[in-house]
Amino acid sequence: MCLAVPARVCALLDGERAVIELDGLKREISIELVDDVTVGDYVIVHVGHALGKLDPEEAEETLALLRDFAEAQA
Amino acid sequence: MKYIDEFRDGAAARGLARQLAVEIQPDREYRLMEFCGGHTHAIYRYGVQDLLPAGIRMIHGPGCPVCVLPVGRLDMALDLATRPNVTLCSYGDMLRVPGSGGQSLLRAKAAGAEIRMIYSAAEALELARRHSEREVVFFAIGFETTTPPTALVIQQAAALDLPNFSVFCNHVLTPPAIVHLLDSPEARELDAVAIDGFLGPAHVSVVIGSRPYEAFASGYHKPVVIAGFEPLDVMQSILMLVRQLNEGRAEVENQYTRAVTRDGNAKAQRLVAEILEPRSVFEWRGLGPVPRSALQIRAPYARFDAERRFALEPRTVPDHRACQCGAVLRGAIKPTDCKVFGTACTPETPLGACMVSAEGACAAYYSYGRYQEAA
Numbered sequence: 001m002c003l004a005v006p007a008r009v010c011a012l013l014d015g016e017r018a019v020i021e022l023d024g025l026k027r028e029i030s031i032e033l034v035d036d037v038t039v040g041d042y043v044i045v046h047v048g049h050a051l052g053k054l055d056p057e058e059a060e061e062t063l064a065l066l067r068d069f070a071e072a073q074a
Numbered sequence: 075m076k077y078i079d080e081f082r083d084g085a086a087a088r089g090l091a092r093q094l095a096v097e098i099q100p101d102r103e104y105r106l107m108e109f110c111g112g113h114t115h116a117i118y119r120y121g122v123q124d125l126l127p128a129g130i131r132m133i134h135g136p137g138c139p140v141c142v143l144p145v146g147r148l149d150m151a152l153d154l155a156t157r158p159n160v161t162l163c164s165y166g167d168m169l170r171v172p173g174s175g176g177q178s179l180l181r182a183k184a185a186g187a188e189i190r191m192i193y194s195a196a197e198a199l200e201l202a203r204r205h206s207e208r209e210v211v212f213f214a215i216g217f218e219t220t221t222p223p224t225a226l227v228i229q230q231a232a233a234l235d236l237p238n239f240s241v242f243c244n245h246v247l248t249p250p251a252i253v254h255l256l257d258s259p260e261a262r263e264l265d266a267v268a269i270d271g272f273l274g275p276a277h278v279s280v281v282i283g284s285r286p287y288e289a290f291a292s293g294y295h296k297p298v299v300i301a302g303f304e305p306l307d308v309m310q311s312i313l314m315l316v317r318q319l320n321e322g323r324a325e326v327e328n329q330y331t332r333a334v335t336r337d338g339n340a341k342a343q344r345l346v347a348e349i350l351e352p353r354s355v356f357e358w359r360g361l362g363p364v365p366r367s368a369l370q371i372r373a374p375y376a377r378f379d380a381e382r383r384f385a386l387e388p389r390t391v392p393d394h395r396a397c398q399c400g401a402v403l404r405g406a407i408k409p410t411d412c413k414v415f416g417t418a419c420t421p422e423t424p425l426g427a428c429m430v431s432a433e434g435a436c437a438a439y440y441s442y443g444r445y446q447e448a449a
Contacts, residue, residue, distance in 0.1 A: 003112055003277070003303065003432070003433070004219065004276075004277045004280070005075075005078070006076070006077040006078065006333075008076070022075070023075055030194075030196065030223075030226075032226060033222050033223070033226065033339065033341060033342045033345070034339065034341065035341060042076070042077060044277065044280055044333050046219055046220070046223075046277060047165070047193065047194050047195065047220060047223050048193055048194030048195075048196060048197075048223070049194070049222070049223045049226075051219065051222070051277065051280050051281060051339060051342065052280040052281070052333055052334075052338075052339050053333075054077060054332050054333055055331070055332050055333070056332075058331040058332040059077055059332035061331070062307075062310075062329070062331060062332060063080055063081075065310070066080075066081070066083070066086040066090075066306050066310065067086065068089075069086050069089030069090045069092075069093060069310075070083060070085035070086040070088075070089045071089070072089050072092070072093070
């Protein structure tokens with residue numbers, strides 16, 4: 001129920017809607033709940049709505065930390 | 075898939091496991107509750123449990139909306155669905171949950187009731203617009219993640235002045251449930267387990283932010299780490315909790331920084347606050363009545379409230395006698411401790427909601443962990 005996925009915004013449509021691409025499939029969602037969505041953003045999609053934007057810099061910071069753990073083991 | 079696959083990397087998972095083994099204090103047990111069913115599933119689906127040192131015990135929480143909805147509320151939905159001229163719409167998970175006497179929405183549908191499975195609340199609104207001759211009722215369930223889209227369709231129905239649309243609102247709130255788990259005399263009587271710290275919700279927190287957990291972390295001196303739903307998110311968050319416990323800290327930390335901020339989605343919060351308000355009390359399966367733990371539709375939007383429109387009476391109905399979903403939801407027992415787990419109760423023929431939902435702890439054990447547990 002709370003499962004939601006990050007997906008890339010491919011196009012903006014009228015009526016606060018957008019097309020996202022997820023695993024090669026394109027789907028239309030509502031972006032009424034999030035301000036300032038632009039093409040190329042990754043949004044968290046849940047029951048047909050974007051709930052928030054994904055912050056690529058924060059994602060990269062987390063991934064860098066996780067890579068450190070992977071290398072520490074090697 | 076970007077932002078998904080990277081957070082499932084095996085080498086990093088093994089590295090995190092090794093770090094955890096180094097940092098845990100050998101004479102101590104770390105009893106950590108993952109509130110969300112989404113975390114329970116990540117733990118079992120990706121074998122996180124097998125990577126954790128023995129001193130870390132994961133306790134599964136009540137964060138599965140289908141699971142915590144008590145039989146009485148489902149019976150109210152079944153009552154609605156079988157009234158003449160009503161089309162009842164709900165999210166798919168809800169359809170197979172058993173109500174009283176083995177009835178379910180799926181069975182009611184097979185018997186002729188007009189019940190539609192929808193992916194988005196907007197589909198229910200659209201059905202109402204296209205079928206002005208039907209009373210379309212959206213059976214809304216879910217935590218704070220799923221609530222804003224419900225508020226949005228009520229607002230839109232008001233703007234359109236739709237006469238044949240209403241919502242049976244069952245939205246519940248995460249922070250009061252966490253407090254209740256630790257605080258209430260009922261929960262203590264109900265054999266609740268001691269919990270040292272919490273993995274906090276991922277997508278609930280995208281909406282409400284990390285701030286609502288702060289008073290709770292300091293007031294009850296329990297660390298909370300907001301954790302993403304991918305396996306590396308879960309493992310890193312467990313490490314963050316272990317570090318807080320080792321250092322005697324009880325703070326709210328955010329592991330899921332790529333999606334969660336301290337204040338959350340203010341636009342969604344404003345919308346929800348305009349349309350919905352807290353109920354004085356709401357019954358949860360497993361937790362019993364929890365004060366201010368659910369939402370109802372505000373008076374200006376009362377004409378869209380299915381409970382008022384159809385004069386639905388509240389009902390309290392006990393679970394199936396053999397079902398121990400309640401104890402599972404409190405973290406008091408593991409799914410495999412239930413007498414009917416995997417025998418009378420399976421995902422194909424569930425007795426309890428925890429075996430139905432994709433987020434239910436019993437379904438997670440059955441699908442991914444059952445054989446390891448038995449071995």
